[in-house]
Amino acid sequence: MVDIIEEPVGKDKRKIFRVKKEDLIAAMKSFFEQGFDHLSLITGIDRRDKIEVVYHLHSVERNEYIVVKTETINDTVPSVTSIWQSADWDEREQYDLMGIIFEGHPNLKRILLPEGWSGFPLRKNYDLSKVQFVNMDESGNDYASFDPGDGW
Amino acid sequence: MEISEPTNKYVELNMGPQHPSTHGVLRLKLLLDGETVKKVEPIIGYLHRNAEKICELDYYCDSLIYFDRMDYVNSLSMEAGYLEAAEKLLGIEPPERAKWIRTIMAELSRIASHLVWAGAYGLDMGMLTPFFYVFDLREKLLDIFTEASGSRLLTNYMSIGGVYQDFNEKIIFMIREFLETFPKKLEEVFNLFVKNDIFISRTKGIGILEKDVAISYGVTGPMLRGSGVEYDVRKAEPYLMYDKVNFDIPVSYSKDCLGRFLVRYEEMRQSLKIVRQALDKIPEGPYFNPKAKKSLMIRLRGDGEVYARTESSKGEFGVYIVGDGSVKPYRVRVRSPTFKNLSVLREIGKDVMIADLVAISGSIDLVFGEVDR
Structure with missing residues (x-):
């Protein structure tokens, strides 16, 4: 059973979900099956003692936008390239500039x-x-x- | 001397970063079998300045100029995109007149951007003539931007809480004059393209991008609409005044380079429609929110996080700002549409001729200030 905790909406009125790093792939697969076919953005935020990784998911059909957050203390996060193709370059960029290591990425090297x-x-x-x-x-x-x- | 048989069937070739058809500094690493491209790998980063880091070191109001320099042919839309996020975070609402002015300027900027693209795309296809017509048309728009902001390209016209200066009668007259003369001239330029057999044969059926591939790669904007998906942020999540004007989203179901050309052409006409309505509806009143006047601007503090998305001429332009309650943002992240649109070139640039690859990479509408940021 995947633990998905819903957080109060932010200033931009988007739903925020928080998942554990271990559950990330399972949670993302379930979101993909719910129709979130467009991974808009991957952002790494350096919180000094940990790194927060934020995924913005979007459903083109239903026009719904959600935010999924996870965090890591040892700089590694499982890669979601197997679910969305656009994660490839986004994860490379975040590795390049933020130093997050995406485990299972096919070609993790600097891009910019x-x-x-x-x-x-x-x-x-x-x-x-x-x-x-x-x-x-x-x-x-x-x-x-x-x-x-x-x-x- | 003995000449041995070549052991490798494929030839590796570098196209760019100084190749004339790569629109700036794109380097394509090609694996060729004769003249057929077997594999293409775009290599980017030659124009990288790390604007995201620079924004972290600056006040909220100062970061605006770096957004001008991202998509430099469409700088007014970029400014509107950043302010959409920053104003939500700082809790400052611009007055209604400022929002209408921003809508008008963003749409004129979209037309300018599509015109530059059309001219450059013509050059890619070996047509020199439309380039001059198109740049002549764009000059009228740059005159309007100069009158409003004092600058042609990197305008820095909008600011937190409103715009830098109000529309005076001269600007409104110039825009009305532009609206009257532009459609006929655009038609003329359009005919230069679509009545040219070479242009049609080089774009029709070339660079087919399927719908599900496009969505999976995160492609947005005219490229996605060229693949038959009716999706536009201006309709899907209206910002500024787009919910108060009447316009259509052009969609092409042919999925090829010609489809993308036609989508952009029709978008220009829809932008004219928006500007025409906006000029009629623009109310009198203040153009600036006094809460964000110049002496107070650097003291604005932002807390929480905001992701705002807008439709630039290339696609969904998103700005994600995380604030920590201080006068500077904690983290700024930019979703640049061309970065995503370029990544799909690995998919649609395979198994085509080199000459077609030029047509395909041109149809993406690349501006490297934005890809590399």
Whole structure:
């Protein structure tokens, strides 16, 4: 039995559901079967001691919009790519910028930042004073390093 | 010297990031079998500024300019999208006149965006002529934006609690003049496209996007309506004054590039219809909420969380703001429609010719300020 706790609606009058990380896949499957065929957005929020992952689900047919929330303390969350295709790039983006590891994602690598970037910019403890330089290697792929003269 | 047989059947090719047909800085990694594309992988991030992080470091009122710079050909719709979320979070309601002004400006901006797209799409298809006609038409709109805000492209016209300055008689006259002259000229440009055999044969039946694939990939906007789904945020969840005006949602059931072209063309005409009604209905009154006047603006505090979605010219543009009771947002997340629309290229760009891939990627309406944010 999946534990889905309904929370009071926010300022935008959307229904909010909170599920445990272990129940996420089962809960999402049940939402998908209820007609929520469009995963609009995946957001990671750094709450300092834990990371909150927010899913905005939408049913195109019924025009209903709900919010599903879960949280994690060790940065890992099960991937929902098996349910919605659009989760693929969204999860890659959240991995890239927030450092959430989506278990079971087929191709979890950086999407906006170049390979080798150190740190996750949207984390609250990210050091903005450190400058990193983007270089290109001989096959045309970008990579980041702290040395401006490095690279091709 | 012995020439050995090639061991690999497929050739890997990079298209972009400086390729003229990729609309900015899109890099496509192609796996080719002859001239047929077997696999396509879009590589993005060349224009990444991390606007979400910058917004976290700024006051609520200051973040607006970064939204201008996301979709720079449609900046007024972007501003309306951000303010929809920020005003709900801060609890500030703009006066009715400001809402009507925003509706008019967002619709004019949508027309400008579709015009740029049509011109650039013509260039992709090897037609140079429509580009000049279209940019001439767009210049009239930019004149209106300049008159209202003082700036052509990155307008920064709206602000929390209203708009920067009221519509004067000159702007209303310019818009009315535009409404009168535009439909005929648009028809002329439209004929340049659809009466051209090459354009038709390069777009008809190319890039078929099925309905369920589109929804699963999160595709919205003219691309989704081009696949036969009647879905528009302006109707589904009306914001600003869209529930007080009368307009239709154009839908194409052909699911191809030509369908998307026709949807955008009809959308421009519907936008004109909205602007015409809005000009008649716009009431007199204040254009700014005094609760958010300039000296108080940086002291506005937001608590709780809001997700607001609006229909930009590319699709569902969503802004999710989480506040923690301070003068700066705790987390800002942007749902950019083109980011999702581009991800479907992996699906519809498979098993096509390279020349068709240009037609397909052009029909997505890519603006890289928004994809990479």
